[in-house]
Ligand SMILES: NC(=O)C1=CN([C@@H]2O[C@H](COP(=O)(O)OP(=O)(O)OC[C@H]3O[C@@H](n4cnc5c(N)ncnc54)[C@H](O)[C@@H]3O)[C@@H](O)[C@H]2O)C=CC1
């Protein structure tokens with residue numbers, strides 16, 4: 076049996092539009108309704124037939140929904156939830172796809188007190204944004220981390236988990252603070268490093284922009300892809316997951332200083348040992364099938 080029959084997606088950018096497409100592909104009888112605060116996005120969503128209906132107000136999009144998924148930047152979650160509070164059916168489940176969970180759960184609890192809130196985070200995405208960047212296979216073979224509050228209704232948690240399984244994801248459960256710490260090191264810090272290194276290269280006085288572009292080796296190119304990610308989304312992630320990111324940044328700075336010292340003092344063993352350890356991590360990621368190069372992982376449109 077399908078976990079839901081009337082799903083509303085609020086925020087029709089990369090993740091929201093991918094969810095619309097994935098739900099319609101995998102569960103064609105589910106009615107999908109969409110809403111976005113930006114009228115231009117709503118117009119595009121209608122033109123590319125993202126949903127059965129795209130409404131002009133947030134309230135109208137939820138009137139008979141049994142699941143509402145908020146797919147807006149993390150610091151806009153509270154406002155998006157407040158916009159639907161009056162019109163949300165009593166039995167509806169509210170979820171979201173935000174990249175950090177403690178702050179988002181607090182915003183949703185404040186805007187929708189007493190409601191059934193089951194947050195989730197699909198660990199799948201690209202550097203692109205907007206309704207035309209989405210694609211139905213985005214979640215195939217990817218993790219979706221469900222982070223329900225301790226007292227959440229187990230049946231509601233299972234229904235949200237089942238929706239994600241149906242669109243191709245593998246579901247894991249975590250408590251929100253642990254999620255935020257894990258993602259701070261595996262996702263948020265790498266983005267911060269990419270933004271920094273690309274910024275550093277573009278600020279150099281003795282190396283021209285054209286040299287940076289012309290001689291960018293594979294590693295730098297990978298950083299430029301990540302550093303092209305959406306500024307609004309990532310500004311929000313760093314401010315909303317401030318504590319976990321600062322903790323991981325502190326650890327990272329100490330490790331970077333140790334490497335700086337090893338280079339200064341010609342400590343080849345320290346460099347070699349670290350690089351050997353990190354190579355093993357990369358190989359185990361590939362063995363576990365979590366590599367982007369694997370067919371059916373992500374980016375096919
Ligand atoms: N981009 C990625 O790779 C991933 C993003 N996420 C999370 O998904 C969420 C959405 O990210 P994207 O789809 O990439 O962003 P996006 O920028 O492509 O889309 C966000 C959409 O939300 C709309 N919006 C903003 N405030 C709104 C409001 N109050 N009410 C209604 N609509 C509103 C915007 O107009 C925009 O169309 C974020 O919370 C992000 O942390 C999660 C996994 C991956």
Ligand SMILES: O=C(O)C(=O)Cc1ccc(O)cc1
Pocket residue numbers: 173174197198199200201202262301
């Ligand atoms: O494009 C990439 O490399 C990503 O890392 C995508 C991504 C961005 C944010 C998330 O919360 C999850 C996945």
